[in-house]
Amino acid sequence: MEKTIRHGIIGLGKTVGIAASHIEGLRRNDSLVLTAVYDILPQNARDMLDRMGVSGVTVCQSAEELFSMVDSVSICVPNDQHTALAVEALRHGLHVLVEKPLADSADAALALEQEAAARPDQVCMVCFNYREYSVYRFLHDYLCSGALGRIYFYRQQLGGNRIAQFSVKREWRMDKTQSGPGALADFGCHMLDLAGWLTGELCGEVHPLAAACNTVIPERQSLSGDGLQPVTNDDCAVFMARSDSGTLYTFTASRVGIWDHSIEIVGEKGMLRADLSAGNGVQVWLREAGGAYLPENRKVLDISNEQGHTGILNTFAACIRGECTDPRTVAYGRRMQATLDWLDQNAL
Numbered sequence: 291m292e293k294t295i296r297h298g299i300i301g302l303g304k305t306v307g308i309a310a311s312h313i314e315g316l317r318r319n320d321s322l323v324l325t326a327v328y329d330i331l332p333q334n335a336r337d338m339l340d341r342m343g344v345s346g347v348t349v350c351q352s353a354e355e356l357f358s359m360v361d362s363v364s365i366c367v368p369n370d371q372h373t374a375l376a377v378e379a380l381r382h383g384l385h386v387l388v389e390k391p392l393a394d395s396a397d398a399a400l401a402l403e404q405e406a407a408a409r410p411d412q413v414c415m416v417c418f419n420y421r422e423y424s425v426y427r428f429l430h431d432y433l434c435s436g437a438l439g440r441i442y443f444y445r446q447q448l449g450g451n452r453i454a455q456f457s458v459k460r461e462w463r464m465d466k467t468q469s470g471p472g473a474l475a476d477f478g479c480h481m482l483d484l485a486g487w488l489t490g491e492l493c494g495e496v497h498p499l500a501a502a503c504n505t506v507i508p509e510r511q512s513l514s515g516d517g518l519q520p521v522t523n524d525d526c527a528v529f530m531a532r533s534d535s536g537t538l539y540t541f542t543a544s545r546v547g548i549w550d551h552s553i554e555i556v557g558e559k560g561m562l563r564a565d566l567s568a569g570n571g572v573q574v575w576l577r578e579a580g581g582a583y584l585p586e587n588r589k590v591l592d593i594s595n596e597q598g599h600t601g602i603l604n605t606f607a608a609c610i611r612g613e614c615t616d617p618r619t620v621a622y623g624r625r626m627q628a629t630l631d632w633l634d635q636n637a638l
């Protein structure tokens with residue numbers, strides 16, 4: 291099939307370089323064709339295209355130039371730059387997929403929410419891509435079928451080890467003015483999104499209760515290597531929430547080391563457990579409501595997995611083609627941001 295939607299990427303990457311996952315997802319998408327890229331540091335753009343083996347794509351000199359060449363755009367820059375670029379992209383008539391978290395604060399996302407609301411024919415989605423992993427899709431369908439009955443509690447942890455080493459230099463994500471909260475928002479937004487999506491139908495809305503944050507590496511070498519600079523947001527966070535129906539939620543987010551990416555959901559008729567860092571198995575242990583957990587009822591199901599950005603780019607394209615709508619709107623992203631703001635401001 292001929293690809294007909296010209297797509298651009300802004301922010302090609304230096305630290306994580308999440309743009310690589312967008313490029314991979316675009317390769318597998320049957321409508322979106324990567325046409326142009328822009329990075330404020332053009333060498334970052336050229337390096338990423340080389341690394342990914344991409345040719346025939348224009349490296350633009352400005353965001354304006356890119357907006358004039360494409361129909362849709364992925365915004366993959368630091369959090370504080372998301373909303374101004376997304377507003378401009380919408381004003382140029384583009385469809386927008388903006389990386390998570392939507393912004394560095396809920397206030398910073400207000401203008402974008404208003405711009406998107408005024409343009410209902412343009413798709414503007416936040417990249418909560420974890421919903422697209424097959425394991426989470428399985429958990430969603432399993433829970434929505436009611437197989438676990440009433441949900442008692444939900445536990446999840448998520449994070450990374452890349453910057454656990456003290457010698458990693460101070461990146462934008464360690465600066466509150468560029469990132470907003472640290473691990474709390476970086477990983478917490480994915481976990482809150484999953485919690486609401488996986489259990490919302492059964493348990494109602496999920497409301498934050500309490501948080502505690504810690505900055506364990508208070509200073510890092512500056513990027514230019516000319517001295518130490520303070521880290522001004524959290525390296526790790528724990529937080530709690532409760533749903534309308536009384537289900538309890540606990541979350542751990544860490545960017546300074548985490549062993550597994552596990553999730554555990556316990557209800558009146560059984561429990562589910564998955565650890566995405568150890569393969570695609572989902573452990574299922576059912577019982578009669580109120581009965582015993584019998585060893586013979588404990589099962590491991592192997593679920594095939596799919597890269598999350600492939601799934602969200604497929605959904606984004608389907609929304610542009612008018613085949614569906616998606617709840618991961620900027621209004622939703624801003625409500626999530628307000629929850630993160632509350633947790634950050636009230637953290638112990």
Ligand SMILES: NC(=O)c1ccc[n+]([C@@H]2O[C@H](COP(=O)([O-])OP(=O)(O)OC[C@H]3O[C@@H](n4cnc5c(N)ncnc54)[C@H](O)[C@@H]3O)[C@@H](O)[C@H]2O)c1
Pocket residue numbers: 300301302303304305306307308309328329330331334365366367368369371389390391417418419476
């Ligand atoms: N969905 C996910 O799972 C996931 C994973 C990692 C990162 N992210 C998000 O993706 C975004 C980017 O993170 P990253 O780790 O890839 O960043 P990065 O540091 O690797 O890359 C950011 C790039 O943006 C460029 N840039 C900065 N300001 C710019 C501007 N105004 N215009 C154009 N280019 C600009 C930088 O030069 C850099 O190349 C963040 O919002 C982050 O939270 C999402």
